[in-house]
Amino acid sequence: MSILGNRVLRVEDPKFLTTGGVYGDDLPFEGAAWVTFVRSTAAHARIAELDTTAAASMPGVVAVCTGEDLDLAEIPAGAPVPDALARPALARGTVRFVGEMVAAVLTERREQGEDAAEAVFVDYEPLPAVVDPEEAVRGETLLFPGHGTNVALSIDGPADESIFADCEVIVTRRLVNQRLAPCPLEVRTAAASWADDGRLTLSASNQHPHGARDALCALYHLDPGQVRVVVPDVGGGFGAKIGLYPEELVLPWLARRAGRPVRWTESRSESMLSLGHGRGQCQQVKIGGRRDGTVLAYRLEVLQDAGAYPSIGAFLPFLTKLMTSGTYRIPRVEFSARAVVTNTNPIVAYRGAGRPEATAAIERAMDLFAAEIGVDPAEVRRRNLVPADEFPYTNGTGTVYDCGDYARALDLALEASGYQDLRSEQARRRAAGDRRLLGVGVSTYVEVTNSDGGGELAAVEVLPSGRAKVYTGTSPHGQGHATAWAMIASEQLGIPVEDIELVANDTDLVASGGGTMGSRSLQTGGLAVHEAAVDLVEQARKLAAEALEASPADVVLDKLAGRFHVAGTPSVSRSWRELATEAAATGGLRTERSSSPPGPTFPFGAHVAVVEVDAETGAVRLERMVAVDDAGTIVNPLLAEGQRHGGLAQGAAQALLEEFRYDPDGNPVTANLADYPMISATELPSFELVPMVTPTPRNALGAKGIGESGTIGSTPAVQSAVVDALAHLGVRHLDMPAAPERVWRALEEAADR
Amino acid sequence: MEVSMTVNGSPRTDSVEPRLLLVHYLRDVAGLTGTNIGCDTSSCGACTVLVDGESVKSCTMLAAQADGAEVTTIEGLADGDRMHPMQEAFREHHGLQCGYCTPGMVLAAVSLLKEVPDPTEAQVREGLEGNLCRCTGYHNIVQAVLAAAKAPAGAGAGS
DSSP, X not given: OOOTTSOOOOSSHXXXXXXXXXXXXXXXXXXXXXXXXXXXXXXSEEEEEEEOHHHHTSTTEEXXXXXXXXXXXXXXXXXXXXXXXXXXXXXXXXXXSTTXXXXXXXXXXXXXXXXXXXXXXXXXXXXXXXXXXXXXTTTSSOSXXXXXXXXXXEEOOOOOGGGGTTOSEEEEEEEEEEEEOOOOSSOOEEEEEEOTTSOEEEEEOOSOHHHXXXXXXXXXXXXXGGEEEEOOBOSOOTTTTSSOOHHHHTHHHHHHHHTSXXXXXXXHHHHHXXXXXXXXXXXXXXXXXXXXSOEEEEEEEEEEEEESSOOGGGGHHHHHHHTTTTTBOOSEEEEEEEEEEOSSOOXXXXXXXXXXXXXXXXXXXXXXXXXXXXXXXXXXXXXXXXXXXXXXXXXXXXXXXXXXXXHHHHHHHHHHHTHHHHHHHHHHHHHHTOSEEEEEEEEEEEOOBSTTOOOOEEEEEEOTTSOEEEXXXXXXXXXXXXXXXXXXXXXXXXXXXXXXXXXXXXXXXXXXXXXXXXXXXXXXXXXXHHHHHHHHHHHHHHHHHHHHTSOGGGEEEETTTTEEEETTEEEEEEEHHHHHHXXXXXXXXXXXXXXXXXXXBOOEEEEEEEEXXXXXXXXXXXXXXXXXXXXXXXXXXXXXXXXXXXXHHHHHHXXXXXXXXXXXXXXXXXXXXXXSOOOOGGGOOOOEEEEOOOOOTTSTTOBOOOTTHHHHHHHHHHHHHHHHHTGGGTOOOOOSOOOHHHHHHHHHHHHHO | OEEXXXXXXXXXXXXXXXXXXXXXXXXXXXXXXXXXXXXXXSOSOTTEEEETTEEEETTSSBGGGGTTOEXXXXXXXXXXXXXXXHHHHHHHTTOOSSOSSHHHHHXXXXXXXXXXXXXXXXXXXXXXXXXXXXXXXTHHHHHHHHHHHHSTTOTTOOO
């Protein structure tokens, strides 16, 4: 009987539940000086004076360093973003967002750093700030005058009006996919130290240890063998901890300067200012088609806010482009994008990273089109979905979807939600003038996981004790890899899950790795574990054959017993423990594999959200969230459901509540968890998950990614539900978040019409 | 100044600065790092512990204010090797992912059931409003707490 597909409880949990995890800030780092950064309070300014004299004589101060002291190269975003927009680790001459670091203070004790940082004197000579990307693109205020424009990169696409020529109905709309704070519950924390032999060790709360190692090698001109990156338990990442930030990159320099290890843990308020933000797109959509509901043409133009220094966020439009036309068969599709710099915190990846933005745009466009022709939005979707018999399907921007049955997903979601009954109830309430306005939102989505199509490293080893170790280049931080990878190995080896230990998150113990991001881990790392385990069984079978004096072809592994024997004679056998003991002298029982999946996979689904809007106050309550998410074969439903739940919550949070805001001068106004409305338990219902499984042919596990689906489908479903609640009043669109004030204003305007 | 309290069943006395917060006392003086810090505005609840059996965000209280109290952190909730019913329920229902909110969430839930032994789903959600989680969407946390309320041992008991 297969263990795969079972609700195996997590092997990770007992530690977290009884002693708590061991996160970076929990570690002792003996002898380390504490680093505190002095951060800019101005959004855009020339540093007229920076005086560290008073701070240097404060109690416990080891050193105070500024950008002028630093002899490190600036940190570039990478092509095609020009190096002119590279970021200095500590500001030099100019600051470009509130929160940018202007100095680093090293102290003996943590709290001394806060006092000393306040004693650093900075005279900011204000420059005009530009916060709004639509203003930035006009270039009246330049962040990098030498670059001559605020545009960091462009994805040029055709803008051929003739694609709409035969359309009976055309709808255009500006949509805002607002800036969000990722808010992992653990903030960033890191420590750096140099050994006597010149070897660097960095501990960091990060999603990609090998990427961090490579970034350090590049900046400090070191070979990979001279750098070790260790990632302790990580309290959530959600994309925001993929790369190393200047805060972490500068630590080795500070450690070298101080001649001792250094450590840093940010505060939440610091994190809100400087841990990368997510989303931040302004979109123009144009959709056209026939009155019978057939969509013929669609154009998406993206203006991506990159923040003050382009980082991963500047590249998000490339992912948006891949998914422009979503689940629909649209004959003519156009996409173009520009990423611009603004005087704000840089944008990075955040759960979904570029794909939720694509889905939000096409799904809102479909609703706008449906409203214009007066057809039910679910019906308009059904008429345009890619048919199940057309896979692999090449979408309007050239992306090839592996497999799917989008109509089935939509049907399942509509059925599970009781869609027709909801519409009847909505009609009843409207007729009765009920104060509680009912809104129903529908979305269908397809997204790309493991978008670069890369592979991953795994090794599997059986020890003389009979226990196994699995090494992975993925970087687990809450997803449950220790459990899932053990299940995958156990499936082949017949060694119980509890006897399999996962080794990860240490570049000295795992040679290479792509980390955990973009819903890539299972189809790359899980696949590599599967392949390595299959190989290891073959290796062991040969050893067993020798011991049993039989042909390897005749030797079978009894997975229940964990023993090899000649087929038909189970009484004479060899256990894993015996084979591993015998093999110890000749290099042990160990295999290593790099998986090479043939390309990305495309999870899909359909979501239905039901909201109730208070017609008097504009308060929105999410009543129900029904989700069909097809991610191919499921290794552990418990883990997959957990991923879906978390994604749904974050998606709903964007639609309902969350937005990181700056005032027009670039001052952040949601810079802590009291002001930023991070979603809580009271604002969410229990989720209604509907299973659907269409295995992908692209890997032996049949698995696609599941980490981001919930976020991608739920945001437009919830947003559209709010609009739908107000639809009978003539409201066609509301930007996110659907905060009470925005909804109340829409209600007031509708009443005035 | 000197403070004395019982932490996870063991009495201790320490000399501390009067301004020291209970959370820093627990982490830095008592070395109990299971209690986490997630914000600086008393919004997230990651640092929730039990003080005389009631949940308290330990960043909202000075160590000095806990003088004479019985404090329970996540390290002290289990009975030896036997997990508390709330810990069991969180595991059984996959109520944790990255684990960072977990110690505070579990202790807040224990306190909630002590106050409301047989809560509705809405009462659980309201009771945990002050504890933020970014991973689980709260779904399985709520399931775990509802299940713990039905557990024979009574998850609000103890500590």
